[in-house]
Amino acid sequence: MASAAGYVGGLLRLVLTGFACHNAYDIRMSAIRTYGLVIHEFDPWFNMRATQYLADNGPKAFFTWFDYRSWYPLGRPVGTTIYPGMQLASVAIWRVLNELIGYEMSLNDVCVYVPVWFGVAATLLLGALTYE
Structure with missing residues (x-):
């Protein structure tokens, strides 16, 4: 009986994690679905x-x-006043997609999708952090 409860608990965790990742993806994709692959606002x-x-x-x-x-x-002086993590990650992802994998994607499109991908990754990492 304990193994069945463990199986159900593990399955429930998996389903809830998938649901949370889907919601993170869906929320970040709403602007892309509405307006297309464009960057909004000044920052x-x-x-x-x-x-x-x-x-x-x-x-x-x-x-x-x-x-x-x-x-x-x-x-x-941008180099000394910016937090460069997003730029470095976006360029790295863009280069991996275009040069290593061969999937042609513009830098603009990568920058539009980075919040979507990172939202899902953050959801997975937060789930792993709270896993008991």
Whole structure:
């Protein structure tokens, strides 16, 4: 009897984790379904431009980049004032998809889908963190 309860408990955990991942995916996909593969608002546009700069010029140029187009007319030392995790992850995913796997995807599309993918990954990691 204990093994049946363990099986049901494990199955319930799996179903609930799948449901949570589906909801995380579905919530993040709602804007993409409504408006398409576009980047919304100002901050994401800046992050997309920073990601494009990183992809085009490499990390050394990125971390010493002074952007005269943001915070006009003063400019901004982007490399020393940005949290680069999203840009580095997006460029890495884009390169893996395009160069290693051979799946052609634009950098814009990768940047649009990164919140979806990371939302599901965060849900899985939170589930693993709370697993008893």
